[in-house]
Amino acid sequence: MSLVVDKPRGQGWTASALLAPATIFIAISLFAPLGILFRYSLNEFVPSTKTMVEALTVANYVKFFTDPYYTAALATTIKVSLLVTVVCLIVGFPLAYVMARTQSRFKHLLIIATVLPLFVGNSVRAAGWMVVFGNKGFVNASLMGLGVISKPLEIMFTENAVIIGIIAVNLPFMVLSLQSVIEGIDRAVEEAAFSLGAPPATMFRRVLWPLALPGILAGTILTFILAMNAYATPFLLGGPTFKMMAPVIYNEFTQKTNWPFGGAIAFILMSVTLGLTLIANLLIQRRSAR
Amino acid sequence: MTVRRVALNTAAGLGLLYILTPLIFVTWLAFFRQEIPSFPPEGYSLHWFAAILDQPKFVDGFSLSFQVGVLATAIGLALGVPAALCVTRYQFRMRTPLASLLLLPLIVPGVVLGTSMYVFHVNLENTLDVDVLGTFYALVAGHVVIVMPWVVRLVTASLAGVDRATEEAAQNLGANAWVTFWRITLPAIRPGIVAGALFGFVTSFGNLELSLFLVAPGRTTLPIVILQYLEWKIDPTIAAVSVVQILLIAIAMLITDRYVKLARVV
Numbered sequence: 001m002s003l004v005v006d007k008p009r010g011q012g013w014t015a016s017a018l019l020a021p022a023t024i025f026i027a028i029s030l031f032a033p034l035g036i037l038f039r040y041s042l043n044e045f046v047p048s049t050k051t052m053v054e055a056l057t058v059a060n061y062v063k064f065f066t067d068p069y070y071t072a073a074l075a076t077t078i079k080v081s082l083l084v085t086v087v088c089l090i091v092g093f094p095l096a097y098v099m100a101r102t103q104s105r106f107k108h109l110l111i112i113a114t115v116l117p118l119f120v121g122n123s124v125r126a127a128g129w130m131v132v133f134g135n136k137g138f139v140n141a142s143l144m145g146l147g148v149i150s151k152p153l154e155i156m157f158t159e160n161a162v163i164i165g166i167i168a169v170n171l172p173f174m175v176l177s178l179q180s181v182i183e184g185i186d187r188a189v190e191e192a193a194f195s196l197g198a199p200p201a202t203m204f205r206r207v208l209w210p211l212a213l214p215g216i217l218a219g220t221i222l223t224f225i226l227a228m229n230a231y232a233t234p235f236l237l238g239g240p241t242f243k244m245m246a247p248v249i250y251n252e253f254t255q256k257t258n259w260p261f262g263g264a265i266a267f268i269l270m271s272v273t274l275g276l277t278l279i280a281n282l283l284i285q286r287r288s289a290r
Numbered sequence: 291m292t293v294r295r296v297a298l299n300t301a302a303g304l305g306l307l308y309i310l311t312p313l314i315f316v317t318w319l320a321f322f323r324q325e326i327p328s329f330p331p332e333g334y335s336l337h338w339f340a341a342i343l344d345q346p347k348f349v350d351g352f353s354l355s356f357q358v359g360v361l362a363t364a365i366g367l368a369l370g371v372p373a374a375l376c377v378t379r380y381q382f383r384m385r386t387p388l389a390s391l392l393l394l395p396l397i398v399p400g401v402v403l404g405t406s407m408y409v410f411h412v413n414l415e416n417t418l419d420v421d422v423l424g425t426f427y428a429l430v431a432g433h434v435v436i437v438m439p440w441v442v443r444l445v446t447a448s449l450a451g452v453d454r455a456t457e458e459a460a461q462n463l464g465a466n467a468w469v470t471f472w473r474i475t476l477p478a479i480r481p482g483i484v485a486g487a488l489f490g491f492v493t494s495f496g497n498l499e500l501s502l503f504l505v506a507p508g509r510t511t512l513p514i515v516i517l518q519y520l521e522w523k524i525d526p527t528i529a530a531v532s533v534v535q536i537l538l539i540a541i542a543m544l545i546t547d548r549y550v551k552l553a554r555v556v
Contacts, residue, residue, distance in 0.1 A: 012382070014380075014467075019372070023392065025435075026435065033403075033406035033407045037409050091304075094298055113306060116540055116543055121535070124516065126520065127528060128313055128315040130327070134524070168308055231400065
């Protein structure tokens, strides 16, 4: 690694000594594992003995795209992720705007309230939704108590439960991405639009939205990636028959011990996520360039 | 204008309520008297918090998560702080790509990171002929990967706000590089280090996807114990465990907030 420093000689050594341990550590613990996993994904798997046989084949990738069980899991994952991303943007924008513009001295508490759930862990948040959604849970008990329904609604272990759960998981990421960008937009440009007679909707469309676009882009991409990779929420709220990609990978890997196929699915998930993100990025940038 | 304001604030309030709903309900359940999570509750009780201690798996899981978190954070600081110093204070050709490399683990999906580290550990085990997979130190090494980016990110952010002139003044007055770092730079970036350490610790403590692949059966971290319990049933005991975790993390956040503006760093 060449660290060419445009400062006096000797500082190059200092810089290398400071940076090298961290860089080498990350490079080894990130790229070596990914490399091995990719190599494994080209191997063969013998189901009868549950062993991996050295090979150089794309059969695992072909198997994924030809088996409806797996393509359905991919389709569900993409559908859920797109829906989650759109809802997060709509629900998150007002909160991000108020958080960015508030003069309140409780602003830091607002931010803590948004950040705290992020670190509490997805299982705990799934537990909260189980209390809400269960047959005797809050929603069903309230609706039945009010006489709206006579028998409990099936909410747990449905796609809707998973979608509601993932939105709550991802919303803080969207809000924080939007909030940081909106904070950087000068209040005066909004006032200027208003004083020139723009109604709020026009001001939003012509001023706020274009200026906030970097944050919107960052937030939607982050939300989408996180939704594509969601594990705990679909696992706990979706039940055994609901299939999203991350739980499928885990299952192939640990339950079926099919490392080649599990590895292939992991790389398919990463590529699809990255591909869709890039396409969205290009589309949005082209539209905003007009 | 006021109607608009009320509408905006209501929409924002609903968004915040949505984020907090699962935490509110899990906290509520922890105080139910009956074991079944049915509404309305038959009464309230505190005894589920005492019941946590009767189940060694929660205590053991907490203890393992805590140890892994502390050690991974310490190593993350030892590697991350110098790296952050380097990428902010020196100009060199590979600076930007190397800085992004250090943040890369934040965006690699947890499940992919977990599976790939699992096969890596199996490979190491076969090559070196020592126990790697499922050992405490392998788990810690995995967690360092997800802790360090937070340290680098927060310390870098705080270094950007430090005026170089103070350091140069110290060196003009005869301080060597080490004294300058110890007496000038370190105190100035202490908030960033504290925030990086806390965020790193909390990330490690709450991590599920990576740990799932790296723990040995029977010796698991708290988030995995919670996941496995929830797969089976939901009751006030697990809710009480969750409340303890929420409280700990809330305290960590409030401490962090005293040192750095959270809005700036996340």
